[in-house]
Amino acid sequence: MDRWRELEDDASRATIILQKLTSRKEELRESLPRGTEPMPRSELHFCNGLAFTFVRKLGVGLSFEAGHGFVIRKIYTGEQNGRPTWTWSAPLFLTVTAAGLGLTVGYTEIESIIVLDTPEAVQAFTKSQWAVDTDITGAAGGAVGAHLPATAANMSNMKLSDKTFTYSITKGAILDVSLTGLNYATDPAMNKSFYGNRGVTPQSVLDGAVEPPEPMxxxxxxxxxxxxxxxxxxxxxxxxxxxxxxxxxxxxxxxxxxxxxxxxxxxxxxxxxxxxxxxxxxxxxxxxxxxxxxxxxxxxxxxxxxxxxxxxxx
The missing domain is CATH 1.20.5 (Single alpha-helices involved in coiled-coils or other helix-helix interfaces)
Structure with a gap:
């Protein structure tokens, strides 16, 4: 699959996740897995940025997580008719990897919106982030995390998590009680394919220095x-x-x-x-x-x- 098509799919998945988690329509709410907590719309007002991640987790004694995603920054541009105005930065593409040791049995897919409430939380994604923490997860078609310190792939000890919260939709079934090491890092290949080698840095992407790709x-x-x-x-x-x-x-x-x-x-x-x-x-x-x-x-x-x-x- 080419990278353009991959971004189209990810942007579409992110849109569906957003609509499901913020919708007030009963039919959409009923389509969510059991236990999923809705995301208050006010989160988008207070946030400084959002990260969308798509992670797969497999465990048979040891657990392995792999996925990808992107982070975007909300850039305030002023006020009009008593309301704030804003624009969204181009996406900074990410990779997610993790491994755990403990009792882990099952398989699950976790799609998450990570709400970043501070500028520091957004900027933290411009550098590689490591964390080691205890992951206690039980999912059987249910949700993981609901406005709690990020646990979609267990970010609770990462520097960015003080004002960071996740809202997730899970698929599959897993029992996980493990010690997990997690890494979030920029995806150089994906970023290069969309922004080239013209001196674009992760920080400049989030500052709005480049035009967002059309699929976004x-x-x-x-x-x-x-x-x-x-x-x-x-x-x-x-x-x-x-x-x-x-x-x-x-x-x-x-x-x-x-x-x-x-x-x-x-x-x-x-x-x-x-x-x-x-x-x-x-x-x-x-x-x-x-x-x-x-x-x-x-x-x-x-x-x-x-x-x-x-x-x-x-």
């Missing part, structure tokens, strides 16, 4: 779609919370206005001749009150009983 467009479009759906959900939630808060404030304002109007009406009623709580005055005094400036003050809310009632301001 499908994956980038899927990533952008999930991110935009996440932002739309956030916008809707914020709008709803704003409406609820505004309605609460308006309701409180209406209640306060009603209380003020009621108090003013009660004060005016108390001040009126024959009103409750007031004393009856001679008819002459009542007539004088009709043309007296003092009567105007009462109409504005100054009462004889209970002090001064402040007028309501809208």
């Amino acid at each position: 467009r499908e994956l980038y479009a899927a990533l952008d779609k999930v991110l935009n759906e996440y932002y739309a959900t956030v916008d809707s939630q914020v709008a709803m919370e704003t409406q609820v808060e505004r309605a609460r404030d308006e309701g409180a304002g209406t209640s306060a206005a009603g209380a003020a109007e009621g108090a003013a009406a009660a004060a005016a009623a108390a001040a009126a001749p024959g009103g409750k709580g007031g004393s009856e005055e001679p008819a002459g005094a009542a007539e004088d009150a009709e043309i007296s400036p003092a009567a105007g003050e009462k109409a504005a809310g100054v009462g004889d009983a209970g002090g001064t009632a402040e007028p309501h301001e809208d």
